[in-house]
Amino acid sequence: MTVELGHFALVLALALSLVQAAVPLVGARMEHPRLMAVAEPAALTAFALVALAFAALTAAHVTSDFSVVNVWENSHSLKPMLYKFTGVWGSHEGSMLLWVLILTLFGALVAVGGRNLPQRLRATVLAVQGMIGVAFTLFILTTSNPFARLDPAPIEGRDLNPVLQDIGLAVHPPLLYLGYVGFSISFAFAIAALIDGRIDAAWARWVRPWTLLAWVFLTGGIAMGSYWAYYELGWGGFWFWDPVENASFMPWLAGTALLHSAIVMEKRAALKIWTVLLAILTFSLSLLGTFLVRSGVLTSVHAFATDPTRGVFILAILTFFIGGALVLFALRAPSLAAGGLFQPVSREGALVLNNLFLSTAAATVLVGTLYPLVVEAVGGDRISVGAPFFNLTFVPLMVPLLLIVPFGPLLAWKRGDLYAVAQRLLAAFGGAIAVTLLALVFIDRSAAFAALGFGLAAWLVFGALTDLALKSGLPGVPLATAARRLAGLPRSVYGTALAHAGLGLTVLGIVSVTALEAERFVTMKPGDTAEVGGYTLRFEGLQPRQGPNFVEDRATFVVAGRGGEALGTVMAAKRMYTTRQMPTTESGIRTFGLGQLYVSLGDLTEGGGIVVRAWWKPLVTLIWGGALVMMAGGALSLADRRLRVGAPAPRRKAARQEAAA
Amino acid sequence: MTRKQKRLAVIAGGLVFLGAAAGLTFYALGQKTSYFYMPADLHAAVLQPGQRIRLGGLVEEGSIVRGQGTEVAFAVTDTQDTVKVRYAGILPDLFREGQGVVAEGSFAGDGVFVADSVLAKHDETYMPKEVAEGLKEKGVWQPE
Numbered sequence: 133m134t135v136e137l138g139h140f141a142l143v144l145a146l147a148l149s150l151v152q153a154a155v156p157l158v159g160a161r162m163e164h165p166r167l168m169a170v171a172e173p174a175a176l177t178a179f180a181l182v183a184l185a186f187a188a189l190t191a192a193h194v195t196s197d198f199s200v201v202n203v204w205e206n207s208h209s210l211k212p213m214l215y216k217f218t219g220v221w222g223s224h225e226g227s228m229l230l231w232v233l234i235l236t237l238f239g240a241l242v243a244v245g246g247r248n249l250p251q252r253l254r255a256t257v258l259a260v261q262g263m264i265g266v267a268f269t270l271f272i273l274t275t276s277n278p279f280a281r282l283d284p285a286p287i288e289g290r291d292l293n294p295v296l297q298d299i300g301l302a303v304h305p306p307l308l309y310l311g312y313v314g315f316s317i318s319f320a321f322a323i324a325a326l327i328d329g330r331i332d333a334a335w336a337r338w339v340r341p342w343t344l345l346a347w348v349f350l351t352g353g354i355a356m357g358s359y360w361a362y363y364e365l366g367w368g369g370f371w372f373w374d375p376v377e378n379a380s381f382m383p384w385l386a387g388t389a390l391l392h393s394a395i396v397m398e399k400r401a402a403l404k405i406w407t408v409l410l411a412i413l414t415f416s417l418s419l420l421g422t423f424l425v426r427s428g429v430l431t432s433v434h435a436f437a438t439d440p441t442r443g444v445f446i447l448a449i450l451t452f453f454i455g456g457a458l459v460l461f462a463l464r465a466p467s468l469a470a471g472g473l474f475q476p477v478s479r480e481g482a483l484v485l486n487n488l489f490l491s492t493a494a495a496t497v498l499v500g501t502l503y504p505l506v507v508e509a510v511g512g513d514r515i516s517v518g519a520p521f522f523n524l525t526f527v528p529l530m531v532p533l534l535l536i537v538p539f540g541p542l543l544a545w546k547r548g549d550l551y552a553v554a555q556r557l558l559a560a561f562g563g564a565i566a567v568t569l570l571a572l573v574f575i576d577r578s579a580a581f582a583a584l585g586f587g588l589a590a591w592l593v594f595g596a597l598t599d600l601a602l603k604s605g606l607p608g609v610p611l612a613t614a615a616r617r618l619a620g621l622p623r624s625v626y627g628t629a630l631a632h633a634g635l636g637l638t639v640l641g642i643v644s645v646t647a648l649e650a651e652r653f654v655t656m657k658p659g660d661t662a663e664v665g666g667y668t669l670r671f672e673g674l675q676p677r678q679g680p681n682f683v684e685d686r687a688t689f690v691v692a693g694r695g696g697e698a699l700g701t702v703m704a705a706k707r708m709y710t711t712r713q714m715p716t717t718e719s720g721i722r723t724f725g726l727g728q729l730y731v732s733l734g735d736l737t738e739g740g741g742i743v744v745r746a747w748w749k750p751l752v753t754l755i756w757g758g759a760l761v762m763m764a765g766g767a768l769s770l771a772d773r774r775l776r777v778g779a780p781a782p783r784r785k786a787a788r789q790e791a792a793a
Numbered sequence: 794m795t796r797k798q799k800r801l802a803v804i805a806g807g808l809v810f811l812g813a814a815a816g817l818t819f820y821a822l823g824q825k826t827s828y829f830y831m832p833a834d835l836h837a838a839v840l841q842p843g844q845r846i847r848l849g850g851l852v853e854e855g856s857i858v859r860g861q862g863t864e865v866a867f868a869v870t871d872t873q874d875t876v877k878v879r880y881a882g883i884l885p886d887l888f889r890e891g892q893g894v895v896a897e898g899s900f901a902g903d904g905v906f907v908a909d910s911v912l913a914k915h916d917e918t919y920m921p922k923e924v925a926e927g928l929k930e931k932g933v934w935q936p937e
Contacts, residue, residue, distance in 0.1 A: 366883070476803055488807065492814045499818055503826070514829035514923045516847060521825040525818050653863050653881070706886075715886040734883035735859065743863050745883050 135200055138188025139279035142229075145181035145236070146269040148174050152239070152262030156255035160327075168255035172243040175258050178265060179233075179240035186220070186233045189278050193220045199285035202226060202278045208291035208711050210681045218302040219292045224426065224442075225278035227305060231422070232268050234306075234313045239265065242317060249338065256324035257317075264316055267449045275442045291681060291711035300360030304353060308380060311350025312418040315387060317342040319415035322408045323457060326464040331408065336398035339411065341770055343394055347387045348766035354380050355759035366717035366732040368747050370645070370755055373522045378501040379421035385494035386414040389487045396480050400545060402472040403480070405465050406487070412461060416454040417494065423450050424501070478548040482540035489533040496525040534588055534639065538595020541628055542602065556602055560594035575648065585643030592636030596629040627769030634761030641726075641754030650748040655741040665748020667729055668692040669702070674742065682709045684718070687733055687742065691722060699724070704731045726751045827897065831927045832874035840900065848876060848906055849895045849924040857890060869894060869906075871931055878906045885913040893924040 152174035159167025189202070193216050198204040206223045207216060215222075221230040239261040246254045272278070321339045325331040357380065362370045371377060390410045397407045427443030474480040500517045507513055538560060542553045568587030572580070601607075603625055604618035650665035658673040672688040684707040691699040704720035720731040727750040734743030827845045830838055840846065848869055856868035864881045878896050888894060888911065896908035 476799070488810065492811065496814065496818050499822070503822060514927075515826045516829065517822070517826050521821045524821040524825055525814075528817065529814065655862055717883075717886055732883060734863070735865075737859055737862075743883060 134188045134191050135197070135279050135281070138185040138192075139277070141181045141188065142185040142269065142273060142279070145178050145185065145232075146266065146273060148178040148181060149236075149262045149265035149269055152178060153259050153266050154262075155259075156262075157259035160252045160255040160259070163252075165251065168251050171255045171258035171262075175236070175239040175243040175261065178262070179236040182229075182233050182236045182269075185279075186229055189226060189229060190217065190220050193217065193226075196289065197285075198287070198289050199282055200278075201280045201282045204282055204286055204289045206292045207289040208681055209288060211289075211292060211297070212680055214299070214302065215292060215297045219296070221305050222292050222296045222301055223278070225272065225276045227309075228268065228272050228276050228426070229278055230305065231309055231313060232265065232272060234309045235261070235265055235268065235316060238313060238317055242320075246338075250334075252328065253321075253324055253335070256327055257320045260320035260323045261316060264320075264453065267452070271442075271445050271449065275445050288711075291709060294682070294707070294709040294712065294714050294716045295364060297681075297709075298360065298364055300356065300364065304356045304360055306353075307349050307356055308353030311346050311348075311353050311387075312380075312383060312421065314342065314346025314349055315383060315411075315415040315418050317346070318390060318411040319457070322411035323460065325408055325468070326457075326460045329464055329467045331404050331468050333398055333401055336394050336401075336407070339407075340391070340394040340398055343387060343390050343411075343414075344766050344770050347384070347391055348763050348770070350380070350384050350387060351759055351763050351766070354384055355756045355763075359756050363719055363721055366719045368719070368730050368732065368745075368749070370642075370752070373500075373519045375501050376425055378497050379424045382494050382497050382501070383414055383417040383421060385490050385497065386410060386417050389490035389494070390414050392483045392486050392490075396483050400472045400474065400480055402474060403484070403487075404468050404470070408465065408468070409461060410487070410491070412454075412457045413491075416450075416457070417498075419450050419453060423447060472546075474545070475547040477543070477550050479540065479543045479545045481548070482536065482543050485536060486533065486540065489529055493526055493529045493533075496529065497522070500525070531588065534592060534635070537592055537632055537635070538598065541599045541632070557595060557598055560591060560598045563594040564588070564591035579647050582643055582647030585647065586640065589636045589640035589643060592639065593633045596633035596636070599632075600625070600629050622772055624769045624772040627765045627767075627772065630765030630768060631762045632765075634758045634763075634765055636758070637754045637761055638756075638758030641751050641756075641758060644751035645749050645755070648750050649752075652744075652746045654744055654746075655737050655739075656744045657739070657741040660741075662744065662746060664729070664746045665727075665750070666694045667699070667724075667748060668696075669729075669731065669744075669746055671742075671744070672701075677705075679707070681711065682707045684708070687720075687731075687744075689720065689731060691729065702729060702731055704733045706733050723753060726753050726757075728752050829895075829923050829927075831871040831924075831931070832869060832876045833871050833931065835874070835876065843899050845897065845899050847895050847897045847923075848878070848908075849893070849927060850876075851924070851928075852888065852890050852892055852894050854890045869896060871928065873931065876906050877904075878908050880908040880911055882909070882911065884911055887913040889913075893928075895924060 152171060155174070156168050156171035159165070159170065191197075192200045192203050193207055194213070196203065196207055196209045196216065198207075202223055202225050206219050206226075211219065219226075221227040239258060242254070242261065243258060246257070249257075318339050321335065321342070325335055354377075357377070358370050361372070362368065390407065393403050393407045393410055396403045423443075423446045427446050500521050503517055504515050507515055538557055539550075539553055542556060543550075564587045567590035568583045571583035571586040575582070600618065600621070601614075603621055604614045606614045609617070652662050652664040654660075654662050656662060656671040658671055661668055661670045663669075669689040669691060672690060674685045674687050677684050677686050684705040686703055686705040689702050689704075691702055693699050700722070702720040702722045705718040707716045707718055708714070709716065717733055722729045727748065730747040730749055732745045734745060736742050827847050828838075829847045829849055831850050832848070850869040850871045853868040853870040853875055856866075858866040860866075864879060865884060866877065866879050868875050868877050870876075878898075879901075880896065880898075892913060895912045896906065897910045897912075898906060898908035901907045
């Protein structure tokens, strides 16, 4: 009964989305306030109905109602409660429902938070949101119904894919979708601007916080996905350039570019047309990501099932929104007034360079991701584009970008003085050189690339610190004054510095693991020891153990440090999930400082030993720690009074800027 | 420089940059992609010594030989032809005889394929997509 209620609520939500897509749009065209006013209640009700549908599916999962196909296929009565809950979005159908839930949530947030937006703009934005809602709700109802029943109801379910039975499933997909779908707001604003043929600083003031919010979530989603793959798959890698990873990385690159171009748009009313295009492209890449992951054109852990109608449907959605948006852009962009002028050497110029690098990087990732699909479609050759391609194209684009990052925040708007900025960065540059030399001397004299990588990371961190120091008046004022000024700096200044420093930390982690990790690959019998990265592992043996829905053989290793001191144990296991008869490898991880000891088990050998692969990964945690710092920077910027979502726009000031532009 | 010249210089710089990026991308696509072959396709294929390819097929029944150490030998077959593979690494959890597999690496001088990564299915229902399609093309696909 609950399940039918959920299904019914979703059908009603489709009807509400149709209203939301059509009525306010007509109202905005006719300047009819009451028709435009329909947008808000429609968006709120659509959200409430999708939430109800989602709650109904959750109830079915939590109570293990195997008369529902989706529950039967993805759950088991013995599955731990947390995974019964997160298993709601552990299937294709459920995860699409989560997608729509987050979409309507954002619609409701704009409806409530945007009461002080110009009415026409708000109505148009919500109508565009409504269109996306219609498309995806229709997709769920026609091709991926999570509420389908099974008669007669089976007694037991088929259990969730063991790889997904992890805390990562609770965090990674919701964060990722909050990011993906969050960009739909920037997209809707861009479309509204094109429909209205009007764009101003108030528009950018609105788009920037939404983009920032989506970016913070997407950063978290990608980082969490990376860490999850790292510890769950047992290969010890943090990034595989897998098409599915690229699918989330492309909108991140474009979104990062958008974030920066929106700053220029807000502060200097320049780059308007580019910002609108970038907003369209960012969400288009999110849609493309959804298509790649959900259509089954790629085989991966994310492609739950392959059903051609789904792929065709999402492709149609993709064509409609991307094609429609680009046509609208081509028709209307020329009517948007061009913005302010600036010299090539200026803050704007630096942000343009940032955009050039980031969008080109996104384009190379796009080419590498789609090329095999295109080649197979036209010629039939099956090729794969992997890490070697991306290392050759993506890395050379990133290095110059990282080199210019510290210059950006120090350059003045409109016309900057590169020489003066370079002088101010001299200390940071000296620090980076010192780090490079120290790395060469103390770590490995032959690893020049690693040393340069460390220097680059240090350059980013020191550059961010220099920015903060200069903005608080150093070195020209006494320390006490500087400290007082530092405390009074706007939060967005801290946000920028934190985000750039976080990027430096991530780079540091990546360089360190890539260049300096130690690996041992040995066969061990109980009592054997193996040394890796200065740590000694003693294999104690395998013990069988019974879990709730699996059995496992757990290996215990006693860890000793460089001086022989006892550092506890690390445990890795081979698991067998009984229902699906599916084995998994549970890696054992111990964190020492910022590095990690990573142990993974292989097969049993004839002599009674077991194959063990162990890594020492120095500074590896910085890869994700840096992402957390970037997120903190984004969140801090969001908390800035000037940018707070829903903060009343200073109308007079906005009007003045409009007149000025 | 006049403003017009400056603008032209900026545009030219941008184009040079984009051209370089595009050139690099196409160069990398030519050099760094690896082709997929099934054992029977290898007769017609022209491979450079040491060229990386991905070899797909089924793990031949009874072919897995585990030594005392960490190295494993097995054979990949498409029922028409068979290729011997050597691999030093941890095999995926779902690596089994008679099941689909994709090995990435290159041929050693002795005609044995030396793999540096081995992929099997992601879960028990699906075969690696390219292997399934290759078997269908050869008419030896047996749905489970």
